[in-house]
Amino acid sequence: MGKKSRYQKKKFEKRKGPKKSTGEYGDIVQKNEKFEHYYKTQGILAEDEFDKFVDSLKVVLPTSFRITGSRSHAEELRDLMIKEYFPSMEDFEVDGEKVEVPKPLPWYPDQLAWVSTISRHALRKSAELAKFHRFLVAETEVGNISRQEVxxxxxxxxxxxxxxxxxxxxxxxxxxxxxxxxxxxxxxxxxxxxxxxxxxxxxxxxxxxxxxxxxxxxxxxxxxxxxxxxxxxxxxxxxxxxxxxxxxxxxxxxxxxxxxxxxxxxxxxxxxxxxxxxxxxxxxxxxxxxxxxxxxxxxxxxxxxxxxxxxxxxxxxxxxxxxxxxxxxxxxxxxxxxxxxxxxxxxxxxxxxxxxxxxxxxxxxxxxxxxxxxxxxxxxxxxxxxxxxxxxxxxxxxxxxxxxxxxxxxxxxxxxxxxxxxxxxxxxxxxxxxxxxxxxxxxxxxxxxxxxxIARKRVSEGDSEREAKRIHFEENESKEDGHSKATSSDEAVEPQKKKAAWKGSESPFVFLNRDDPELLAIREYYGLSDKFPKDNFVVRSENDSWKTVYFVSTAVRNIVTAGNSYRLNIVNSGIVTFTRNSAHDGGAGSPFRLSNDGLSTIAPFVSDKCVIQASLADIKVLLPMSYPKFTKFSDEMREIFEKLRKWLQAARF
The missing domain is CATH 3.40.50.150 (Vaccinia Virus protein VP39)
Incomplete structure (x- = not known):
């Protein structure tokens, strides 16, 4: 939501004294006559409801959260939450405090945003409520739930x-x-x-x-x-x-x-x-x-x-x-x-x-x-x-x-x-x-x-040129529809990396040529579909031995490779898709592992030969331990593993 300016933060920090034993807010009187006089004079509300407005400002704000991610997954998580946790909260009290079941926001689409008035006292006192709280914390940590004010x-x-x-x-x-x-x-x-x-x-x-x-x-x-x-x-x-x-x-x-x-x-x-x-x-x-x-x-x-x-x-x-x-x-x-x-x-x-x-x-x-x-x-x-x-x-x-x-x-x-x-x-x-x-x-x-x-000024042109130096890909850089292109799909290009598209206080952006030998090996090993963008793999180092391959969308790539992208102070962009396996001996398989970070983006384009469909029973074997024995899996899964082993032995990249 709207942020406090840096100026306001500094003023507050100067005024704020040491915390007292009553707590950070324990000594604060919730009244400001200048505030009330100002807004009464402005007439932001009818006089007969102004007191109700001021009283509401003194009540602690309820907890609110959104269920995030893809729509289908979010709806599944919503239904799980309602089915598994809400029934035990019906007609529930903790030390005389009535517990209300979380309610969906009436205006937010598909009941994917919720409000909870459950107090911290109730959470600490009730094992059932603590269980629901652990669910919220766990799902927040993995990104399925986002705490956000209504x-x-x-x-x-x-x-x-x-x-x-x-x-x-x-x-x-x-x-x-x-x-x-x-x-x-x-x-x-x-x-x-x-x-x-x-x-x-x-x-x-x-x-x-x-x-x-x-x-x-x-x-x-x-x-x-x-x-x-x-x-x-x-x-x-x-x-x-x-x-x-x-x-x-x-x-x-x-x-x-x-x-x-x-x-x-x-x-x-x-x-x-x-x-x-x-x-x-x-x-x-x-x-x-x-x-x-x-x-x-x-x-x-x-x-x-x-x-x-x-x-x-x-x-x-x-x-x-x-x-x-x-x-x-x-x-x-x-x-x-x-x-x-x-x-x-x-x-x-x-x-x-x-x-x-x-x-x-x-x-x-x-x-x-x-x-x-x-x-x-x-x-x-x-x-x-x-x-x-x-x-x-x-x-x-x-x-x-x-x-x-x-x-x-x-x-x-x-x-x-x-x-x-x-x-x-x-x-x-x-x-x-x-x-x-x-x-x-x-x-x-x-x-x-x-x-x-309090107006902060910056000569951004000068700052940007000091912090970031734009290096064009090559003198004969092609243009298509007004967007910079590193290569054309109809042209043969020397199999070498381009120079950095952007340099700054952060690591540079170096886009890999679509014919880079290591990139070709990655594409072949994982069987990446031709529909997957070939020119959007980027590394953050100009050295020859890079360890991590990132991927950006075409829209992001067009910005990074724009003629005056040096003016941008880029903090971060791109997701990790492949990381170099330092233990790879140059034999079978690929020296690059597929990263979990980029899995959801790249998975739809990976060849079926690199995708294993596992049963729920086999997934349960995988989850508790790092290296389960083959004998723990079903016959169908052991057969898949054996075929995969033979394929890796025969493969040479």
């Missing part, structure tokens, strides 16, 4: 991702939404390697590595993790920039889940009761707007961008959306999603609001602010003159007391006309906003941002 699931569902979509998650860490996006890209189980692409970006390098760990459970060749300030995400060109109609990296879907003040997270972060100030939202507006505008420039015409925060503040929500619509000159419209996610209780977006100065004064327009105080405010905080025409009520507000959730804001925007430098570059005649024209590296900015002390 409201955090909404943006991706409204993003409406399809398997052929290219998607940018601009502020992705810690990665729960990225995982949700990847699941949507892999929703078609008949396609082992979908055409879609997911770029998960985060401004914080350490958090970017958290993304890698989170996404590793899903093992998708369609994922790339990058490290950029979202408002500075670089433009990547598939063809030279000066061509009449250049081809650039554009996205069907963009998620801008931006850093925010986080006052929608009171229920899991009680520190906000003592740290909340109106200044947080006013300041973060200046960071959030450039991020949204950059996403607007990167999305395709006809594409969808979802903007979200875990804040109630209109400065961070409707004000940002309204300013973006205004600056984009009619290129975007708010989508009416009132019919989507039936069962979700949501409130309409605000169409008017006031701006509070740090001295406590509320202003309804920028012109009403005294001249001496204007330098502390920006005009985009206020509703624009044409706010009534923007359909701001189509924004989605989620309040905790409606469905026992956290607080959240979501706006779904559709690009209905060209906007920005990239559209103009591709020959669409799009106007360029003043903010874009002022940006030297194609990143959309706001004039006021340069004066904002």
């Amino acid at each position: 409201v955090s699931m909404i943006p991706v569902e409204l993003l409406d991702v399809k398997p052929n979509h290219s998607v940018l998650d601009m502020c992705a860490a810690p990665g729960s939404k990225t995982a949700q996006i990847l699941e949507a890209v892999h929703a078609d189980e008949s396609e082992a390697i979908p055409d879609g692409l997911v770029i998960a970006n985060d401004a914080d390098q350490a958090r970017s590595y958290m993304l890698v760990k989170q996404a590793k459970r899903l093992q998708s060749p369609c994922l790339m993790v990058t490290n950029h300030d979202a408002q500075q995400f670089p433009a990547i060109y598939f063809t030279p920039k000066d061509l009449p109609e250049a081809k650039t990296l554009r996205f069907d879907r963009v998620l801008a889940d931006v850093p925010c003040s986080g006052d929608g997270t009171f229920r899991k972060n009680k520190n906000i009761w003592k740290t909340w100030t109106v200044g947080n939202g006013n300041a973060l507006h200046r960071v959030q707007l450039p991020i949204l505008l950059r996403g607007c420039a990167l999305v395709k015409v006809g594409g969808r961008i979802v903007y979200s925060t875990c804040s109630f503040n209109p400065m961070e929500n409707e004000a940002v959306v309204a300013a973006a619509i205004s600056q984009c000159g009619g290129a975007f419209r708010l989508v009416d999603v009132s019919k989507e996610l039936p069962g979700l209780i949501r409130r309409p977006g605000m169409t008017s609001w006031k701006v509070q100065h740090k001295d406590g004064t509320f202003y309804e327009s920028y012109e009403n602010i005294p001249e001496a105080s204007r330098h502390q405010m920006v005009q985009t905080l206020f509703p624009p003159a044409n706010a009534a025409e923007m359909n701001l009520e189509r924004c989605v507000r989620v309040y905790p007391h409606d469905q026992n959730t956290g607080g959240f804001f979501v706006a779904v925007l559709e690009k209905v006309a060209p906007y920005g430098a990239l559209d103009k570059l591709e020959g669409k005649g799009a106007p360029i906003s003043e903010a874009e024209a002022a940006a030297t590296n194609d990143a959309t900015t706001v004039a006021d941002v340069k004066d904002n002390s």
